[in-house]
Structure formats: C-alpha cells, structure tokens
Amino acid sequence: MKVLITGVAGFIGFSLAKKFLEEGYSIYGLDNYDSYYSVKLKKMRVNKLKKFKKFKFYNLDISNFKKLDQQIKKINFHYVYHFAAQPGVRYSLINPKKYITVNIFGFQNLLRVLEKKKIKAIIYASSSSVYGDQKKFPVSEKSSLKAKNPYGLSKIMNEEMAEIYSKILKIPIIGLRLFTVYGEWGRPDMYIIKLLNCIYKKKVFELNNAGNHYRDFTHISDVVNVCQNFLICKNKNKHEIFNVCSGKTINLNLLTNKIKKIYPQAKIKNISANNADVYKTYGDKSFLLSRYKIKKFKDIKYGLKKTVEWFEEKKINKFL
Numbered sequence: 001m002k003v004l005i006t007g008v009a010g011f012i013g014f015s016l017a018k019k020f021l022e023e024g025y026s027i028y029g030l031d032n033y034d035s036y037y038s039v040k041l042k043k044m045r046v047n048k049l050k051k052f053k054k055f056k057f058y059n060l061d062i063s064n065f066k067k068l069d070q071q072i073k074k075i076n077f078h079y080v081y082h083f084a085a086q087p088g089v090r091y092s093l094i095n096p097k098k099y100i101t102v103n104i105f106g107f108q109n110l111l112r113v114l115e116k117k118k119i120k121a122i123i124y125a126s127s128s129s130v131y132g133d134q135k136k137f138p139v140s141e142k143s144s145l146k147a148k149n150p151y152g153l154s155k156i157m158n159e160e161m162a163e164i165y166s167k168i169l170k171i172p173i174i175g176l177r178l179f180t181v182y183g184e185w186g187r188p189d190m191y192i193i194k195l196l197n198c199i200y201k202k203k204v205f206e207l208n209n210a211g212n213h214y215r216d217f218t219h220i221s222d223v224v225n226v227c228q229n230f231l232i233c234k235n236k237n238k239h240e241i242f243n244v245c246s247g248k249t250i251n252l253n254l255l256t257n258k259i260k261k262i263y264p265q266a267k268i269k270n271i272s273a274n275n276a277d278v279y280k281t282y283g284d285k286s287f288l289l290s291r292y293k294i295k296k297f298k299d300i301k302y303g304l305k306k307t308v309e310w311f312e313e314k315k316i317n318k319f320l
C-alpha cells in the first residue's frame with residue numbers, strides 16, 4: 001500500500017506516517033517546514049520517519065501549484081491523507097491571509113493536482129472549529145456551522161470544496177472534524193505542551209478566561225486509529241464528514257489543577273478570554289462509531305500520563 005501524507009512534519013501527519021511505516025506501508029511525505037512553531041521539532045519528527053526505508057520526504061509548499069504538480073506527477077499512491085495546513089485559532093486573527101493561502105488555495109491546488117491521478121480515496125483534516133459557539137451539546141455532524149475565526153472559516157471552505165471535488169474526481173473524500181488532538185509529539189502552541197514547556201522553562205503560563213473553557217480532548221492514538229479505518233472506505237464515491245472526538249469534555253481549570261498536582265511549581269496567571277476561542281467543544285461521535293469499528297477512546301488520565309512521560313523522556317523543552 002502506498003500513501004501520500006501532506007503535513008508529514010506536523011503532529012498528526014507524522015503520527016499517522018509512523019504508524020503506517022511500522023505496519024509496512026510505503027509513505028510519500030510532503031511538508032514545507034513552515035515556521036509557525038519549532039522547525040527543530042518538525043525536523044526531529046521527519047528524521048525519525050527517515051529511519052524507515054519505505055519513507056520518502058518532499059520539501060514542498062502546497063500553495064505553489066506548479067511545483068506541487070511537477071512532483072506529484074512523478075509518484076504513484078493509492079490514498080491521500082491531507083494534514084498540511086496553517087493551524088491555530090488565535091493566530092488566524094493575527095494573520096488571516098495565511099489561512100486563505102495555505103488552507104483554502106493549498107487544498108484547492110492539491111485537489112486539482114489529484115484530478116490527474118488514479119487514487120482510491122482522499123482523507124482530509126477539517127476541525128471542530130467549524131461549529132463555533134454552540135448552545136446544544138454534544139455537537140453532531142448535523143449541527144449548524146458558525147465559525148468564530150478565520151481558521152474555522154477556512155475549514156468550512158475546505159468542506160465545501162471537498163463536496164465539489166468528490167463529484168469531479170468520483171472518489172470517496174472524507175472530512176475529519178478533529179477535536180483538540182493532544183499527546184506524544186504534540187503541538188507546542190496548544191494548551192498541554194505549552195503549559196509543560198512553561199513549567200520546564202520556569203515561565204509563567206497565561207491561562208485565558210481563568211480556565212473557564214471546556215475542551216473535548218482527543219488522544220493522538222485514537223486519531224491515528226480512526227484514520228487507518230478509512231483505508232477500508234465504506235462511503236462509495238461521495239463526500240462524508242465525521243466528528244473525531246473522545247465524546248467527553250473537560251474544564252481547563254480542572255485539567256490545569258491535575259497538571260499542577262504533578263508539577264506543584266507551575267506558575268499560572270489568569271488573563272482575559274481570547275476573542276478567537278470558543279467556550280466549549282464537546283462532540284458526538286456516534287456517526288463515526290455506527291460506520292467503522294473503532295476501539296474505545298482513551299481517557300484524559302491515560303493521555304496526559306503518556307504526554308508527560310514523552311515530554312520528560314525526550315526533554316522536548318530544549319527543542320521549543
């Protein structure tokens with residue numbers, strides 16, 4: 001099996017590539033080592049993948065149609081997992097243009113390039129951010145979409161584009177509305193790794209809205225497991241969207257206290273809410289479970305332990 005993974009130096013792309021390589025698949029990985037967060041960490045991930053013979057890396061920018069087209073032409077693969085993107089809700093209020101260039105035009109470029117290829121399916125990352133602030137929980141795929149920031153809007157556009165291209169390409173395209181993915185090799189701009197990094201660097205961690213937020217934390221091993229299930233695609237040449245979430249929500253203040261129990265030296269400062277943040281994410285995963293055999297999702301106790309162990313063992317703070 002040959003698989004193209006975009007955003008392979010990133011948290012989710014890397015984690016999936018590693019699992020696939022361990023199982024003997026051939027992986028073509030693409031990334032431009034964007035500097036939104038530590039490039040050292042991204043290179044560490046790719047170097048780990050380069051230890052596998054069946055891994056090939058391409059330093060490519062998906063917003064450059066010509067170069068993307070030239071390279072993709074030369075390789076053959078059966079599946080595409082698209083994770084290359086500009087992530088982060090808060091940064092999307094600072095640099096909205098980048099979300100249009102990378103997330104919207106970049107995805108469109110990839111779909112156009114794939115028009116000329118014979119592939120079985122495309123799986124791409126959407127986000128729980130498409131839901132924005134909701135009143136009724138848990139949110140299902142049928143809930144209304146009301147993005148609260150340019151990042152969420154770029155993901156709504158991706159879903160619209162995927163709907164159009166599933167008819168043009170006549171292959172299954174699957175959108176994953178991912179909910180706060182965390183765990184080993186995670187992103188340093190996100191709450192858990194950011195807090196651990198502050199603790200190790202003896203810096204003050206600024207907690208927005210005094211932690212009065214709720215998040216549906218989804219462990220990376222569950223996301224990888226869900227992604228792998230789509231290799232046995234059951235959705236017959238159409239576009240389908242699934243929530244990928246643990247189906248549990250946790251208060252950030254409570255989680256901060258759990259982390260403070262491990263690290264009593266943690267320095268936390270309460271600051272005001274950020275306009276890009278939603279108050280609560282809490283997803284309904286019953287549609288996904290009704291269609292695919294998915295193992296039980298990990299709880300936060302397990303996921304947090306694994307994340308802390310990884311952070312300490314690899315001394316990740318040195319690379320952030």
Ligand SMILES: NC(=O)c1ccc[n+]([C@@H]2O[C@H](COP(=O)([O-])OP(=O)(O)OC[C@H]3O[C@@H](n4cnc5c(N)ncnc54)[C@H](O)[C@@H]3O)[C@@H](O)[C@H]2O)c1
Nearest residue numbers: 007009010011012032034061062084085125127178180181
């Ligand atoms: N991590 C989460 O909690 C979460 C939640 C919802 C959705 N998502 C989505 O999942 C996908 C992967 O997220 P992640 O957490 O792994 O993020 P990440 O930033 O770790 O990975 C994205 C990768 O894309 C690469 N990239 C950025 N611009 C590029 C470009 N122009 N050309 C080629 N590569 C480029 C980056 O260098 C990075 O390695 C993204 O689409 C993100 O929006 C993530």
